[in-house]
Amino acid sequence: MSDITRSDVAHLARLARLAVTDDELDVFSGQLDAILDTVGRVSEIPDDVPPTSHVAPLTNVLRPDEPAPSLPREAALAGAPEAEEGRFRVPRILGESQ
Amino acid sequence: MTELTRLSAAEIARRVQAREVSSVEVTRAHLARIEAVDGSLNAFLHVDAEGALAAAAAIDEEIAAGTIRGPLAGVPVAVKDNIATADMPTTCASRILEGWRPPYDATVVTRLREAGLVPLGKTNLDEFAMGGSNENSAFGAVRNPWDASRVPGGSSGGSAAATAAGEAPLALGSDTGGSIRQPGAFTGLVGVKPTYGTVSRYGLVAFSSSLDQIGTFGRSVLDAAMLHEVVGGHDPADQTSIAAPLPPVVEAALAGARGDLAGVRVGVVTELSGEGYQPGVLAAFTDAVRVLTDLGAEVVEVSCPSFTAAMPAYYIIAPSEASSNLARFDAMRYGLRVGDDGSHSTDQVMSLTREAGFGPEVKRRIMIGTHALSAGSYDALYGKAQKARTLIVRDFAAAFEDCDVLVSPTVPTTAFPIGDRVDDPVAMYLADLCTIPTNLAGNAGLSVPCGLSADDGMPVGLQVMAPALADDRAYRVAAAYELARDTSSGTPFASTIPDPAVLENA
Numbered sequence: 001m002s003d004i005t006r007s008d009v010a011h012l013a014r015l016a017r018l019a020v021t022d023d024e025l026d027v028f029s030g031q032l033d034a035i036l037d038t039v040g041r042v043s044e045i046p047d048d049v050p051p052t053s054h055v056a057p058l059t060n061v062l063r064p065d066e067p068a069p070s071l072p073r074e075a076a077l078a079g080a081p082e083a084e085e086g087r088f089r090v091p092r093i094l095g096e097s098q
Numbered sequence: 099m100t101e102l103t104r105l106s107a108a109e110i111a112r113r114v115q116a117r118e119v120s121s122v123e124v125t126r127a128h129l130a131r132i133e134a135v136d137g138s139l140n141a142f143l144h145v146d147a148e149g150a151l152a153a154a155a156a157i158d159e160e161i162a163a164g165t166i167r168g169p170l171a172g173v174p175v176a177v178k179d180n181i182a183t184a185d186m187p188t189t190c191a192s193r194i195l196e197g198w199r200p201p202y203d204a205t206v207v208t209r210l211r212e213a214g215l216v217p218l219g220k221t222n223l224d225e226f227a228m229g230g231s232n233e234n235s236a237f238g239a240v241r242n243p244w245d246a247s248r249v250p251g252g253s254s255g256g257s258a259a260a261t262a263a264g265e266a267p268l269a270l271g272s273d274t275g276g277s278i279r280q281p282g283a284f285t286g287l288v289g290v291k292p293t294y295g296t297v298s299r300y301g302l303v304a305f306s307s308s309l310d311q312i313g314t315f316g317r318s319v320l321d322a323a324m325l326h327e328v329v330g331g332h333d334p335a336d337q338t339s340i341a342a343p344l345p346p347v348v349e350a351a352l353a354g355a356r357g358d359l360a361g362v363r364v365g366v367v368t369e370l371s372g373e374g375y376q377p378g379v380l381a382a383f384t385d386a387v388r389v390l391t392d393l394g395a396e397v398v399e400v401s402c403p404s405f406t407a408a409m410p411a412y413y414i415i416a417p418s419e420a421s422s423n424l425a426r427f428d429a430m431r432y433g434l435r436v437g438d439d440g441s442h443s444t445d446q447v448m449s450l451t452r453e454a455g456f457g458p459e460v461k462r463r464i465m466i467g468t469h470a471l472s473a474g475s476y477d478a479l480y481g482k483a484q485k486a487r488t489l490i491v492r493d494f495a496a497a498f499e500d501c502d503v504l505v506s507p508t509v510p511t512t513a514f515p516i517g518d519r520v521d522d523p524v525a526m527y528l529a530d531l532c533t534i535p536t537n538l539a540g541n542a543g544l545s546v547p548c549g550l551s552a553d554d555g556m557p558v559g560l561q562v563m564a565p566a567l568a569d570d571r572a573y574r575v576a577a578a579y580e581l582a583r584d585t586s587s588g589t590p591f592a593s594t595i596p597d598p599a600v601l602e603n604a
Contacts, residue, residue: 012465015472016421017428017445019453020461028462031523035466038524039410042482051484052491054308054338055540055566056295061337075201081435090430091444 102127103264114172121154121172145219171214176266179220182301194455204301221256230529251281276533283508283559294540298333350570354577360394365501378551386548404489411486421467508559542569
């Protein structure tokens with residue numbers, strides 16, 4: 001059925017921002033293949049069934065637009081790996097080649 | 099085990115509120131129990147002895163002054179470590195959140211505190227609640243108090259082991275595909291997944307948002323119901339919270355304990371039985387159904403043919419939602435950051451961090467979800483899984499026209515040995531076979547112990563499923579069954595949980 005190769009795993013890992021190792025490519029390609037073979041059984045479901053994305057009996061949830069205190073800046077930054085001058089400090093955005 | 103750590107939560111509450119014992123004494127007894135057995139069980143990732151004793155002392159003062167905050171005031175409780183606590187770390191058993199302290203309490207934690215319960219600490223789980231054995235924790239597996247060589251189930255394995263071992267009388271867990279009911283069954287506890295949207299998820303670290311539900315563990319049906327009423331009910335901070343009154347679950351547990359199920363229609367689901375089910379599990383289940391008949395219930399067999407598609411659909415929908423939800427772990431705003439040495443770009447730091455911070459099962463699910471949502475696979479996988487979900491909802495609706503509740507074994511097997519399924523993700527996924535349909539449909543479900551399997555002496559769970567917002571029906575049936583079970587054996591099942599002091603030698 002499905003046929004997940006090492007290069008498929010490498011592609012998925014790149015999309016998902018996972019710097020997987022060579023060993024992981026081997027292990028995951030076999031495992032993802034087995035999982036997709038199992039879950040691929042949903043292909044037997046007829047096409048004319050409407051989809052269900054969630055089961056909560058809710059559509060739009062509205063509330064009055066009233067000002068309220070937000071999370072204080074110090075609290076929001078307290079768990080950050082790096083913060084500077086009251087902001088999140090991030091590594092450079094562009095790569096060497098860009 | 100001291101007597102205090104064997105008592106039901108209801109009895110602890112009665113004694114504390116009658117000032118026969120203080121909340122501080124009860125809390126100390128549980129902390130001592132944790133000290134004695136958790137070195138081998140590994141149920142807790144964090145214990146806040148100081149905070150718990152301070153909270154207990156404050157409750158004792160209030161009670162002395164004549165104020166009782168609620169029916170469970172003064173009772174200790176354990177909290178699964180994917181539920182945010184401002185005064186304790188919240189790690190989701192992941193390296194990526196190691197040591198992280200949330201800036202706020204989850205609504206359920208706020209409600210615990212407001213009701214006078216005493217949080218003892220945070221319990222171990224499969225990383226980000228992804229797993230059925232607790233072996234996917236970055237901080238070590240949890241042992242089953244019934245047999246230290248076996249898993250306690252998962253993902254709420256720490257909450258289950260802690261409650262079974264008398265480290266806490268009550269615990270909160272979360273159930274996305276069975277993560278409360280399945281460990282409840284594996285450890286001989288009552289484990290409840292309430293109707294989707296009836297317990298606030300504000301402050302629950304999201305795994306699969308259309309399925310996740312916080313629920314309760316107790317050693318009795320009444321205990322689980324009492325905790326359910328503390329944490330349940332509408333919360334404006336959770337957009338998926340249903341603005342309906344919570345079903346009267348405590349009343350239903352008390353009504354059930356009068357032992358009469360006359361007029362209750364119980365459906366046995368054909369598809370949740372048969373091949374692949376352990377003989378001892380099926381035998382215990384059949385005995386339990388006979389007890390329900392003896393209690394006056396009208397038992398019929400019902401077919402829900404689409405349930406066979408539930409496992410494949412779930413293992414597409416849950417990873418898809420997870421791949422999106424876990425995108426927030428980007429090394430920028432909280433948690434781990436790897437490779438920020440000036441030579442790597444933001445994009446590279448994200449990839450290095452997620453590679454180092456996530457365990458194998460989380461990576462597998464993120465990649466499966468990424469695949470299922472990609473342009474070439476969306477229709478064949480995610481789209482079809484959503485259609486399967488519709489059929490499962492319809493099967494439940496048809497079954498509940500003829501039945502008040504549905505029953506099945508909670509899990510096809512008893513707790514399996516640690517290490518048995520770690521290299522075979524598909525075998526691991528089978529542990530959720532019976533519990534997944536309820537999550538996909540958003541209904542209520544619980545597991546109540548129904549004796550031991552003759553195969554291996556391990557506990558078996560009876561799953562009781564009820565329609566959305568009719569959680570009380572499941573409680574009534576479970577409470578009636580629980581009483582009949584204990585009356586016929588002559589011993590409360592909860593008192594037969596082996597004393598894991600023996601684990602100290604394991």
